[in-house]
Amino acid sequence: MKKVVMITGASKGLGRALAIAFAQAGYKLAICARGKETLTKVQSEIEQLGGEVIAVAADVSIEADVERFVSITELEYGQIDVLINNASIFGPGPSLLLDYPVNKFQNVLHVNIMNPFFVTRRVLPGMLTKGSGSIINVTSEAGKTGFSEWGAYGVSKFGLEGMTEIWADELEGTGVVMNMVDPGEMDTDMHKVAVPDCDYELQRPEDVMGVFFYLAETKADNGKRFEAGIYNESRKTT
Amino acid sequence: MKLIKNQFHIPESLNAAKPPEIRNHSRADVRMMVLDSLTGKTDHNHFTQIGQYLQSGDLLVFNNSRTIPSHVKGYQDGNLVSIRLAKMISSNRWEALLINGKKKMGSVIRFEDHVEATINSLMNDGERVELVFSEKGIQLYDFLYRYGMPIRYEYINTPWPLHVYQTVYGSVPGSVEMTSAGRPFTWRLMKELKDKGVHQAFIQLHTGLSYYENDIWPNPEDQYEFFSVSDETAKTINDTKNKGGKIIAVGTTVVRALESAALAGSVEAKNGETNLYITENYPLQVVDGLITGLHEPEASHLHMLQAFVDKHLLLTAYEEAVREQYLWHEFGDMNFILPLGVK
Numbered sequence: 076m077k078k079v080v081m082i083t084g085a086s087k088g089l090g091r092a093l094a095i096a097f098a099q100a101g102y103k104l105a106i107c108a109r110g111k112e113t114l115t116k117v118q119s120e121i122e123q124l125g126g127e128v129i130a131v132a133a134d135v136s137i138e139a140d141v142e143r144f145v146s147i148t149e150l151e152y153g154q155i156d157v158l159i160n161n162a163s164i165f166g167p168g169p170s171l172l173l174d175y176p177v178n179k180f181q182n183v184l185h186v187n188i189m190n191p192f193f194v195t196r197r198v199l200p201g202m203l204t205k206g207s208g209s210i211i212n213v214t215s216e217a218g219k220t221g222f223s224e225w226g227a228y229g230v231s232k233f234g235l236e237g238m239t240e241i242w243a244d245e246l247e248g249t250g251v252v253m254n255m256v257d258p259g260e261m262d263t264d265m266h267k268v269a270v271p272d273c274d275y276e277l278q279r280p281e282d283v284m285g286v287f288f289y290l291a292e293t294k295a296d297n298g299k300r301f302e303a304g305i306y307n308e309s310r311k312t313t
Numbered sequence: 314m315k316l317i318k319n320q321f322h323i324p325e326s327l328n329a330a331k332p333p334e335i336r337n338h339s340r341a342d343v344r345m346m347v348l349d350s351l352t353g354k355t356d357h358n359h360f361t362q363i364g365q366y367l368q369s370g371d372l373l374v375f376n377n378s379r380t381i382p383s384h385v386k387g388y389q390d391g392n393l394v395s396i397r398l399a400k401m402i403s404s405n406r407w408e409a410l411l412i413n414g415k416k417k418m419g420s421v422i423r424f425e426d427h428v429e430a431t432i433n434s435l436m437n438d439g440e441r442v443e444l445v446f447s448e449k450g451i452q453l454y455d456f457l458y459r460y461g462m463p464i465r466y467e468y469i470n471t472p473w474p475l476h477v478y479q480t481v482y483g484s485v486p487g488s489v490e491m492t493s494a495g496r497p498f499t500w501r502l503m504k505e506l507k508d509k510g511v512h513q514a515f516i517q518l519h520t521g522l523s524y525y526e527n528d529i530w531p532n533p534e535d536q537y538e539f540f541s542v543s544d545e546t547a548k549t550i551n552d553t554k555n556k557g558g559k560i561i562a563v564g565t566t567v568v569r570a571l572e573s574a575a576l577a578g579s580v581e582a583k584n585g586e587t588n589l590y591i592t593e594n595y596p597l598q599v600v601d602g603l604i605t606g607l608h609e610p611e612a613s614h615l616h617m618l619q620a621f622v623d624k625h626l627l628l629t630a631y632e633e634a635v636r637e638q639y640l641w642h643e644f645g646d647m648n649f650i651l652p653l654g655v656k
Contacts, residue, residue: 150487200484
């Protein structure tokens with residue numbers, strides 16, 4: 076039976092690249108994003124490739140939207156094997172914490188922390204009752220190193236990394252694993268906001284797929300942090 | 314068949330209107346009356362102490378069907394009506410209860426987002442109708458999850474959201490009412506039991522409506538429900554029985570599913586529909602014990618309980634539960650019926 080991969084924030088950037096790559100590899104897809112129009116485009120692309128996809132317009136920082144997205148997927152596919160918590164927002168472009176608007180700071184934390192919490196919490200029961208599953212949280216170098224002016228985004232990714240470690244520890248021995256991937260700097264809309272005057276070459280989202288495929292299929296790792304660049308290099312040398 | 318009907322009365326103060334995590338601390342914060350099905354002897358305890366009555370090698374069987382938002386409001390001939398979905402027939406057809414509306418063939422009920430449903434036929438019991446929706450599959454689910462609500466009965470005076478009507482392990486959407494016996498289980502409690510050697514398995518049975526309003530109760534023989542018992546669960550149950558472990562059903566739905574899949578004292582993997590009506594003389598083939606809530610005098614669940622325990626012992630225990638002020642319904646206290654003593 077084809078495995079089901081659920082990807083949040085799949086209408087552009089890394090999420091879109093993941094959706095298309097997993098569909099090409101024969102997985103069934105369940106994708107969501109807030110904007111229906113761009114999501115429908117990705118859905119059409121996947122269908123043209125002969126892929127099977129459920130696309131639901133949903134804001135995963137809202138618990139009721141998460142219930143709708145996950146339940147529709149369970150109703151249609153019966154199960155979810157791999158969850159990639161990709162959706163996140165950057166918030167305002169470079170800004171000192173001292174200048175950061177409080178409401179925007181709160182919003183970034185809410186979206187980037189609560190959405191993987193809501194989605195994981197909703198998907199896990201199905202994985203735990205069948206005793207297998209893989210959850211991959213997309214983090215950033217900014218979740219490990221405090222970069223000036225990356226503000227609430229950096230704080231939220233630190234939070235996500237802590238949440239991943241806590242959850243992975245609690246999942247030990249259940250057959251479900253949770254890991255995180257730092258894809259590195261990529262040429263995406265989010266990067267343009269974070270680094271408006273970028274003058275160095277960036278990798279494409281399509282270049283970092285390998286580690287996600289590895290984590291979708293393995294149960295060997297749990298609670299680990301992967302850097303896509305290092306993973307790619309290690310694959311070249313083996 | 315003789316019912317216990319009207320032999321006990323539930324004072325209004327014993328209707329649990331709030332979930333235990335709101336009343337107390339956690340969803341597991343409910344009381345538990347343990348009823349020895351052999352002697353009728355009762356023990357009063359806290360639900361978190363359930364492990365005291367289970368042994369390593371016993372098996373808890375849970376129903377992991379998840380509650381869907383099955384109550385939706387619409388307009389029929391300009392008048393506000395309520396629809397309570399009862400059972401899916403196909404991707405755009407549902408058996409449903411129409412409240413405050415006219416059961417008129419061909420009549421159209423209009424909902425939000427231009428979704429419509431047409432009354433196609435009246436079901437045999439004269440209560441439910443068959444509705445044909447203008448949307449199907451993912452689009453119909455999307456509509457229901459956007460505009461539907463969980464079914465709430467009259468003792469509930471707060472519009473609790475859908476997530477309140479779920480067990481922690483519910484992951485196969487399809488029940489129109491919560492499989493409430495499993496509601497007090499937390500992952501922590503399930504882990505503690507597993508660590509003690511109490512095994513766990515899952516089946517699905519998508520619940521239909523348990524009440525039709527206006528004091529009308531469905532006959533379980535008229536009510537077909539989808540159920541599924543996997544190969545793995547069947548094997549776990551049969552292995553447990555062969556080794557002398559007890560099979561404990563978490564909820565009457567589990568009993569209905571397992572006894573529907575029973576074959577000469579064991580269980581076979583099965584998917585299908587069941588209208589099995591378990592009553593006092595039904596010889597249970599698989600299930601030894603039952604964790605359940607406390608039920609109204611009119612509910613058919615009580616008939617099933619009499620297959621586990623003599624009805625006079627059950628009635629005595631229920632009278633004791635009323636005296637002890639146990640809370641009733643889906644957010645209430647629990648009753649664990651199992652053979653403990655020597656007859």
